[in-house]
Amino acid sequence: MTSTSVDAEWQPSELELSRRALRRRATTRSVLIALGSSVALAVVLIVVVVNTPGWAIVSQTFFDPQVALESIGPIFQGLLVNLLVLAIAVVCVAILGTLLATMRSLRGPVFFPLRALAAAYTDFFRGIPLLIVLYLVGFGIPALGIFPRMPPMFWGTIALVLTYSAYVAEVLRAGMEAVHPSQRIAARSLGLTHGQTLRIVVIPQGVRKVVPALMNDFVSMQKDVGLISVLGAVDAVRAAQLMVAETYNFTPYVVAGLMFIVLSWPMIRLTDVVTARLNKREQAGGVV
């Protein structure tokens, strides 16, 4: 760059100052309008819901404060199970997903069986509903009688990993393919092997391109860990279910739902922030 820097003696002109004031006033006005319309909408929604004919019964069955307070403890205990499953599953999905994506991107006829296998795997597990995978893995595999007895939580984790690896592998592959071919050519021209090219040049860039999509999969996994309850694992959902069966009051479900929302909320916000930052970097040099 040239040697220019900031003109220290420059002061904004009267005109510029009045323009800035005008912009500030416009901003204040839009914030106030947004606030006003939000409050109005909230009031309308509350009035409509509270005045529905069944509201008295619904509020009793779904929003009973006494039941809610009692259910928090057991459900939170269950949520810890969900968190443990999630932590283990995320690591396994990252490894298996990367492996699958790499297998699918191998070139050369020698690797055809690997490519075909990876393709068949991702097709199968993206097509089949997670709930069915849970049943098949959770009840089918133990029935074979070749594995030692494992808690339902274990099989639930396996089922989650199987399904989510397929999704994550496809996202990663899309990212790797989105890296411009010129990057591969440049890496190979430096003498890097195919493997080195993938590891050092393609995968780091590819992952960066799909970070928002990966985080989105993570958020979706955060709530799908609740499905392991169908195998009998006492997680947050199952704990809520047990309490509902005792009291015939559905409030514990609401409590469990709120806990899952609280759990996923930081990640959802973080996804937005990261996405915005990536967009900004990609669109450097334009404001429109």
Added chain:
Amino acid sequence: MSVPVIEARGVRKRFGDHDVLRGIDLSVGTHEVVVLIGASGSGKSTLLKTMNLIEGIDDGQIFLSGEDITDPRVDADAVRARIGVVFQHFNLFPHLTVLDNVTLAAVRVHGMRKTEARTKARALLDTLGLGAKADEYPDRLSGGQQQRVAIVRAVLTQPEVLLLDEITSALDPQLVGEVLDLVRELKHQGATIVMATHEMSFAREVADRIVFLEHGVVVEQGPPSQVFDAPQQAATAEFLARVQH
């Protein structure tokens, strides 16, 4: 004297801790071709972007046919619809055919009837020898052809002023000529043009006025013969000596 088509008064632009434009005054009259020259980073491109309201300014004013377009109350989209812009990298829409690229603004922004816009565009493309490419997608065209299509896209709606931002910098040398021929033709038809370029011989031939920018200020301006052959400022002479070998 008539109202200038586009006029900058004391325009300032700061990026972070770097003043890119430091009080630019520039007035462009009807049918005038003004060519901005200067080193990379001198502010040529930024000045063009502020004129099109793609970049906001930090001080000063810009007038389009007498109207202050830097007033916050102005509808920026409406202003941009009156200005034609051609970029260094063409920026044609790859998912649209040449004809759809060219007629997009005419139909969607200016409300021209689709059949009318297409007829007009085809006629214009025909005169440029691009008629056979009208239904192709941009990736089937050479760089020179793409850039000429981009120019047609900018002029189809008869903008008040045409801003050309280093439109030949991304082209192979043998393709530069066809693009410059088109600019020459537009000048003959009376277009008002502000152009940033590194093509000094073309600047000398086509410009009514040369404006030399350095470090975000206008150092010198005047007719090509004066600026190129008898520069008044040492900085101008130095720059020209470097670029003309």
